[in-house]
Amino acid sequence: MRRAVVLGGSVAGLLAARVLSDHADEVVVLEPDDLAEHGTGRGAPQRDQLHAVLSMGHVQLERWLPGLTAELVGGGAHLGEGPRAVRFFVDGVLKAPVPRLRMLGATRPFIEQHIRRRVLALPNVVVRRERAYDLLFSGGRVCGVRFSAMGDGVHGDIEADLVVDAMGRASRLAAWLERGGWEPPPSDRMTVDLGYATASFHRGDELPGTVIAHSMPGPASAYLPARCEPGALAAVEGDRWSVVLAGYADYRPGRGPQEFLTRLRRCVAPLREVAERCAMDGDVRTFHFPESRRRRFTQLTRFPGGLVAVGDSVASVNPIYGQGLTLATLQASSLSAHLRTGADPHAPAWEYFRRVRTVVDAAWQLSTTADLAQPHVTGPYPRGYRLMRWAGDRITTASVLDTRVNETFMDVVNMRAHPKALTRPSLLLRAARVLAAR
Ligand SMILES: Cc1cc2nc3c(=O)[nH]c(=O)nc-3n(C[C@H](O)[C@H](O)[C@H](O)COP(=O)(O)OP(=O)(O)OC[C@H]3O[C@@H](n4cnc5c(N)ncnc54)[C@H](O)[C@@H]3O)c2cc1C
CATH class of the missing domain: 3.30.9 (D-Amino Acid Oxidase; Chain A, domain 2)
Known part of the structure; x- marks a missing residue:
């Protein structure tokens, strides 16, 4: 690729830029906030809250x-x-x-500043204080971005072989797709x-x-x-x-x-x-x-080439389980895996979105199953919820008593293992034995 443009210079955008630096001559990150000094900005007000990295x-x-x-x-x-x-x-x-x-x-902000310093030290990555406000389309693909520069209000267009939406929860991607004549992804x-x-x-x-x-x-x-x-x-x-x-x-x-x-x-x-x-x-x-929210790109039948999304723009789940930053890292790795297959950046990135669905499914399943046990959370209930809840209940109790059960449980909580590891018969059997012996 000659140029990749990343919209949003927070954690997901920076990690996407890191991956793209291996595949593009030039990676331009557009970020309206001045994050250089204190690492806080209005674009991601949650930066003030304690963040755990799984x-x-x-x-x-x-x-x-x-x-x-x-x-x-x-x-x-x-x-x-x-x-x-x-x-x-x-x-x-x-x-x-x-x-x-x-x-x-x-x-x-401390973690993010270190990530920023490392990514911006790459010779082909630059960050510009600009706010994206529309996508440019041509021949069935996104070919650039319309932006306004912060401070002097200058507007301009930048061409791109690949555009990455990393604008977080408030991403305007759905509206921009509609404006360009494309269907927005359905959301949960x-x-x-x-x-x-x-x-x-x-x-x-x-x-x-x-x-x-x-x-x-x-x-x-x-x-x-x-x-x-x-x-x-x-x-x-x-x-x-x-x-x-x-x-x-x-x-x-x-x-x-x-x-x-x-x-x-x-x-x-x-x-x-x-x-x-x-x-x-x-x-x-x-x-x-x-609310927790996710966009289901894989349910679309048409999608422009030259466009992917990462981070909270794809999925933003209940932060109490500390999954957001880890999801952003896994999406960066998904983007890398996709590009390393030799995928044409101008073509719709279905394979990327399928990879991302796997990691988002895991995070979504874990967080929403736990959330549904809260009395004020009323659905929607996923298929298999009763089994997941039943298993979760037993595994949780057994994890306090047994190291092996606890290790699997913690691997799932830390996203080192898929939540389906908790319904493996051998683990359920072990949990049942532990509970029976108690
Ligand atoms: C209260 C709370 C606590 C959390 N705790 C944890 C935790 O403990 N562990 C964890 O892993 N995760 C946690 N999270 C989740 C985590 O904050 C997010 O998952 C993470 O910030 C997502 O990164 P992101 O880069 O996708 O989006 P954001 O960090 O939200 O950044 C989006 C960026 O896009 C920029 N932007 C917006 N619009 C435009 C535009 N038009 N053009 C260009 N740039 C634009 C913004 O200025 C901003 O810098 C928590 C979230 C909340 C709300």
């Missing part, structure tokens, strides 16, 4: 940007491995650590009505050896009696704890620091410790996430 996300990040984890740790991030990353269920039970799992203690939605609140605390020696502690709901944890508030903390760069609380429907956490501390005192022990011993630094920042 194990599979680490594997994929290292694949595309080798040495990134060491750079992050060198810059002040913390690595949570083994007993340094503790996980509780919402009923307060501590789970056994899984040795091969790693989590990173760092803020989202599930109302989850989730509230998030993140606050930063000064960190001392109150929790030596702890990098991550969380009691966020996982698959099937809604079946357990909740004895503590869902929440998580991470030791992040700059000697801070980043602490997040979550709640559904009317129980969404608010902005008040006192309310935050009161709820934090009802969390699992490490979070309570921070509430008691550490001073809050700055404001409580909230975020409302109304």
